Amino acid sequence: MSWLLSSISVLVLGAFPLLGAQAMPPAEDDDTGSSRQVVSELDPRTKVLDVSTLGSLDRLIDALVDDRVVFVGESHDRYEDHLNQLEIIRGLVERGNQVAVGMEFFQQPFQTQLDAYIAGTLDEEAFLRETEYFERWRFDYRLYRPILRYAREHGIPLIALNVPREITQKVGDGGIDSLSSAERRQIPDEIDRDDADYRAHVEQVFEMHPKDEDASFEHFLEVQLLWDEGMAERAAQWLEANPGKQLVVLAGVGHVQYGRGIPARLQRRVDAPMSIVMNGHQRPLDPEIADYLLYPQPVELPKTGLMGVMLDTETAGAGVAIQGFAQKSGAREAGVETGDRIIEIGDIPIESYADIRIALMDSRPGERLPIQVVRDRLVGGAKQLSFDVTLQ
Known part of the structure; x- marks a missing residue:
């Protein structure tokens, strides 16, 4: 049996008996001479869990x-x-x-x-x-x-x-x-x-x-x-x-x-x-x-590394354009700028948002990844640049 199975209890809900209305005895005096409250019946909505129904x-x-x-x-x-x-x-x-x-x-x-x-x-x-x-x-x-x-x-x-x-x-x-x-x-x-x-x-x-x-x-x-x-x-x-x-x-x-x-x-x-x-x-x-x-016990996926960028997924063109940066951004620290278009992460060509998700899927915070961007310039036309980005 795997570790996952051993961490699970299963409750069979069909086995819940409901505690129905039951007649109660009349009020009686206790040793102090006061009377206990008279309760004519129990709340029929009360549910009782039979722990014998818990299973694997x-x-x-x-x-x-x-x-x-x-x-x-x-x-x-x-x-x-x-x-x-x-x-x-x-x-x-x-x-x-x-x-x-x-x-x-x-x-x-x-x-x-x-x-x-x-x-x-x-x-x-x-x-x-x-x-x-x-x-x-x-x-x-x-x-x-x-x-x-x-x-x-x-x-x-x-x-x-x-x-x-x-x-x-x-x-x-x-x-x-x-x-x-x-x-x-x-x-x-x-x-x-x-x-x-x-x-x-x-x-x-x-x-x-x-x-x-x-x-x-x-x-x-x-x-x-x-x-x-x-x-x-x-x-x-x-x-x-x-x-x-x-x-x-x-x-x-x-x-x-x-x-x-x-x-x-x-x-x-x-x-x-x-x-x-x-x-x-x-x-x-x-x-x-x-x-x-x-x-079950909670299980967390390992955190994925992030470049700390906001992406423009609507505008057509080569790569995926950067609209801005998170407050803490490994891409900005590496020298990437707003307007740069990401065309490669690691060895994966980038043409869409899906490509970025795939490229980063199994990355980890602290990992350094090479990325390629295209930067449009007022003089000299577009230029391809390379950066090593430390993922957050």
Whole structure:
């Protein structure tokens, strides 16, 4: 058993007994002659945790073997959540299940690239560029890399679940009615708006979001519905095309908790056994929130080295231009200036923001990296310059 497995407790929420109303005896006088308060019944909302239900990740995986779909919710920036996702996938594969992994963080138009990566015809760097990962998701790729590499090594299909960002952005601005007929063909025909609890939850999220004064809750709700219905529909399509196989869905906890997001909408399309697994830290001990809660120890990724620059990712041209610097900047200390265009970091040519993220992905603070820039000059034209930058 790995160190990760030994650091996890699993709580089976379905085993929570509720302490119901119970009759209490009448008040009695104590030795001082005062009366104790009369309590007619206990609060029926009181929950009692039976500690015998705490188990290991191995036992959890045994319980998941016969599910057609396993939802493993995540907080996107918690590395321990992704390591546990990997252990669940690995455990199901080792028990002989034919598994595919559905991913919120890849959008449906990029399914061809996921297939090519698993087939070995697209290397990791090309995969990240061609799926536009850093532009469309932006969370540190290292959080997901162990899962993706394991899938590639074992030939496990990856399923791009999410609807295109272009669609959800347009809906966020103008609602579903603003979509063209061609765009409507890219979204589900059936969208269930009748869940009052779902609407109330989305409204709470909307109120917490920074937004413009003219922001529309109805448009925000339609975006959430498109995400959940779109991912559910894509998952249903895969399940129907692959009878006898199991799908592990990796998505943010907001899309799976209480079953209101993807799970209910998938269950509406496919009648099959499903389970929801989530990290239980800082979440209520509510038997409705999930089927299983995990309690892992926090795990941090090593910090990535930073050049301390602000980048212009919109302006076209050779390399990526520098707009400014952080208060503490190794690039500025090395002699780099605002307006310089980065064309190489180490031995990686730089043409886009993704190239910079890839070049720095496994760097560390304190490491010195050579960079090449092009500097435009008033006299003599552009000049290529080299600097050794100490990463922060």
